[in-house]
Amino acid sequence: PAPVAPKKDTTVTPAPVAPKKDTTVTPAPVVSGETGIGYLNLDMLSDGFTGTLYVPVVGKDVNCKVRLLDDAGKYTNDYVVTDTTVKALASKVVNGVTFYKVAENRWIPAKFAEVLSDKEVAFKGVAKTFVKGHANYAVAMLDADGKYTGKFLKQGSSFKVFAKKVINGHLCYRLGTQAQWVPARFLVF
Numbered sequence: 001p002a003p004v005a006p007k008k009d010t011t012v013t014p015a016p017v018a019p020k021k022d023t024t025v026t027p028a029p030v031v032s033g034e035t036g037i038g039y040l041n042l043d044m045l046s047d048g049f050t051g052t053l054y055v056p057v058v059g060k061d062v063n064c065k066v067r068l069l070d071d072a073g074k075y076t077n078d079y080v081v082t083d084t085t086v087k088a089l090a091s092k093v094v095n096g097v098t099f100y101k102v103a104e105n106r107w108i109p110a111k112f113a114e115v116l117s118d119k120e121v122a123f124k125g126v127a128k129t130f131v132k133g134h135a136n137y138a139v140a141m142l143d144a145d146g147k148y149t150g151k152f153l154k155q156g157s158s159f160k161v162f163a164k165k166v167i168n169g170h171l172c173y174r175l176g177t178q179a180q181w182v183p184a185r186f187l188v189f
Helices: none
Strands: 051-055 065-069 075-081 084-088 090-094 097-103 106-109 114-116 121-129 138-142 148-154 158-167 170-174 181-183
Touching: 065 097, 075 084, 075 106, 084 097, 084 170, 114 158
Parallel strands: none
Antiparallel strands: 051 084, 051 114, 065 075, 065 106, 090 097, 097 106, 121 158, 138 148, 138 181, 158 170, 170 181
């Protein structure tokens, strides 16, 4: 019999693309997500999945962005800014990694996004107030409707956390009553 040529490996390992330099503003750090995911298989699309995603701050860097991938699993020059919400249009799993579709031909790895609701969800933990680069700033509290209460928390104070929900497009945590909500970007767990 004639020798058989081995199958060619068609898996593509995307490499992060360096962001273009903005000459007017110092570029923000970039989180690029998973590498080595291969092609996103459209057959694995979970039709009908919609929801609100919260893209949390990575570490303590409020200026961080998450790089999006295209349908082929390649990094694009499009980003989602952290501490924002975005609509999920679909989801899929590739090589055990979940992705959410946030725009036509644009996907975010699930490890950088949390599916949320504007309904309050129980949450237990202890958080400390933190405002990066401003050691003497106090943190203003919101009520459940997103209005400032006129009450402030001293930076570095620790509090029990009882619930979380999206308020005005930002993930917030309830530290006590319905008049004691704090945006996630000002808390460290």
